[in-house]
Amino acid sequence: MTVGDPEGPKGRFRNKLREKDLIVTVELSPPKGTATEEILLHADLLREKVDAFNVTDNQRAIMRMSPLALSHLLKERGLEPILQLTCRDRNRLALQSELLSAYALGIENFCFMTGDHPLLGDHPTGKPVYDCDSVQLISLARGLERGEDFAGRKLSGVPSFVIGAVANPLAEPLEPQLIKLRKKVAAGIEFIQTQPIFDQEPLEKFLEMTSGLNVRFLIGITPLKSARMVEFMNHKILVKPIPMAVAERINKAKDPVREGITIAAELMAKIKSYVSGFHIMPIGLERELPELFEQAGI
Amino acid sequence: MIISQQKLLPDILQSLDGSDVVVIIGCGTCATQCHAGGEEEVQDMKRELEGVGKAVPLSFVLESVCTTQKTKKELTKKSTFIEEADAILVMSCGVGVQTVAELTEKPVFPALDTLFIGSLRRVGHYEELCALCGQCILEYTGGICAINQCSKGLLNGPCGGSKQGKCEIIDDRDCGWYLIYERLKQRGKLYLMEMIHQPQDFSKGQHPQKITLGREMLKKK
Numbered sequence: 001m002t003v004g005d006p007e008g009p010k011g012r013f014r015n016k017l018r019e020k021d022l023i024v025t026v027e028l029s030p031p032k033g034t035a036t037e038e039i040l041l042h043a044d045l046l047r048e049k050v051d052a053f054n055v056t057d058n059q060r061a062i063m064r065m066s067p068l069a070l071s072h073l074l075k076e077r078g079l080e081p082i083l084q085l086t087c088r089d090r091n092r093l094a095l096q097s098e099l100l101s102a103y104a105l106g107i108e109n110f111c112f113m114t115g116d117h118p119l120l121g122d123h124p125t126g127k128p129v130y131d132c133d134s135v136q137l138i139s140l141a142r143g144l145e146r147g148e149d150f151a152g153r154k155l156s157g158v159p160s161f162v163i164g165a166v167a168n169p170l171a172e173p174l175e176p177q178l179i180k181l182r183k184k185v186a187a188g189i190e191f192i193q194t195q196p197i198f199d200q201e202p203l204e205k206f207l208e209m210t211s212g213l214n215v216r217f218l219i220g221i222t223p224l225k226s227a228r229m230v231e232f233m234n235h236k237i238l239v240k241p242i243p244m245a246v247a248e249r250i251n252k253a254k255d256p257v258r259e260g261i262t263i264a265a266e267l268m269a270k271i272k273s274y275v276s277g278f279h280i281m282p283i284g285l286e287r288e289l290p291e292l293f294e295q296a297g298i
Numbered sequence: 299m300i301i302s303q304q305k306l307l308p309d310i311l312q313s314l315d316g317s318d319v320v321v322i323i324g325c326g327t328c329a330t331q332c333h334a335g336g337e338e339e340v341q342d343m344k345r346e347l348e349g350v351g352k353a354v355p356l357s358f359v360l361e362s363v364c365t366t367q368k369t370k371k372e373l374t375k376k377s378t379f380i381e382e383a384d385a386i387l388v389m390s391c392g393v394g395v396q397t398v399a400e401l402t403e404k405p406v407f408p409a410l411d412t413l414f415i416g417s418l419r420r421v422g423h424y425e426e427l428c429a430l431c432g433q434c435i436l437e438y439t440g441g442i443c444a445i446n447q448c449s450k451g452l453l454n455g456p457c458g459g460s461k462q463g464k465c466e467i468i469d470d471r472d473c474g475w476y477l478i479y480e481r482l483k484q485r486g487k488l489y490l491m492e493m494i495h496q497p498q499d500f501s502k503g504q505h506p507q508k509i510t511l512g513r514e515m516l517k518k519k
């Protein structure tokens with residue numbers, strides 16, 4: 001592919017999004033340190049089924065290697081990254097230059113989010129930035145595609161991005177989040193990756209409420225692996241607790257990891273006919289994903 | 299108003315170590331409202347200082363210490379006392395302390411910590427309500443400040459961390475955007491929340507600031 005050439009051949013993720021095929025993305029976290037081998041190995045094992053890998057950006061405000069570096073390493077291996085970019089650590093200059101840098105390295109997919117507050121992470125004494133919010137960051141990126149930076153200055157060489165954002169079907173209350181989602185769509189996103197869901201019913205409600213939006217939803221899936229993880233997710237991550245029936249199955253299982261994969265696969269199999277795709281957040285279960293895909297019939 | 303709080307007495311005494319004669323100046327505006335530097339607090343401070351053996355030949359409350367010209371006049375009137383003092387203890391916000399420090403060569407010490415600008419909800423309860431951003435957007439947010447009430451100062455709605463109306467960073471803090479949403483909904487103005495707001499112009503919030511306002515200037519605008 002000719003980098004920077006808007007007419008050049010585009011990636012698998014972009015094509016599948018536009019052709020409305022079922023998409024599978026998997027989240028990878030850069031290392032805290034410099035050891036990338038294992039992460040890249042995991043990605044390699046998933047090459048066939050996975051269309052693109054989200055590379056997180058100091059996720060949960062925990063300092064790690066930059067997603068730009070890991071995205072580049074994936075790209076070098078012929079794998080497709082989706083670079084996650086938060087508004088927490090960079091002002092409008094740094095955000096724009098990050099987008100241009102990534103594009104120069106052949107990275108075209110991005111997922112934008114506000115980013116967890118530094119107080120929640122491992123550097124709580126750091127200064128939060130939030131110069132832009134997620135909606136503004138989308139506009140900023142779309143602006144670059146028109147050949148101008150935020151200040152209205154002309155660019156030499158114009159990028160072409162595939163831009164997505166995040167949403168939580170289980171948000172409580174949902175309406176203010178839906179307003180924000182509509183603004184993200186209006187600002188120019190093509191896909192949404194959702195927070196993990198654990199049952200069908202609230203998802204269906206959410207999809208119905210957002211059916212008028214011209215955007216593709218990749219549904220968040222996190223296989224549960226232990227009773228402790230259920231506890232942790234309920235307390236630290238999720239807005240609504242994991243359904244009792246699901247938690248019970250994990251608690252009672254002889255092999256909770258297998259059970260977690262089966263639960264996730266059952267859900268995926270049930271909903272795959274009416275969603276645009278899946279966004280898997282494996283949290284340490286990367287090696288089990290081939291089994292997940294097989295059980296889900298993907 | 300400017301919310302301030304008295305420093306701990308040992309800290310004040312430490313700063314006054316070696317100053318035997320102290321003049322105390324209180325402020326009749328915000329610091330009085332905050333019960334941090336009004337008549338009563340100035341009298342209490344005088345007693346405390348005398349209690350540790352210092353002399354307080356003069357203690358008084360100015361209407362508002364931050365009004366430079368008036369404060370200058372008052373300090374000139376009282377210059378004989380001030381000449382004799384080893385230090386001046388100012389019981390006002392940081393602006394008042396700086397105003398006095400500019401007008402005298404005597405060592406000037408702050409007795410209060412200046413916290414934020416906010417409102418007096420009821421006796422003893424103060425709440426920060428404005429972050430002095432320099433480009434007020436309250437008209438879009440139902441009169442609730444997104445810059446100040448949202449922990450991230452977001453302009454286009456809640457982040458994903460908003461849970462049951464609470465902010466992701468502290469469980470007992472209301473999510474500013476939840477409050478804005480509720481207010482706009484109540485008033486039938488949710489359409490304001492659907493508008494996309496561009497990033498703020500931080501060049502307007504540069505500090506320190508100086509402006510000149512007057513009839514002449516306003517006419518020109």
Ligand code: SF4
Nearest residue numbers: 428429431434435443
């Ligand atoms: S928008 Fe700015 S000026 Fe208006 S109340 Fe908030 S911080 Fe103050």
Ligand code: SF4
Nearest residue numbers: 448457465466473474
């Ligand atoms: S939870 Fe609400 S107040 Fe807290 S940062 Fe997010 S939007 Fe702002």
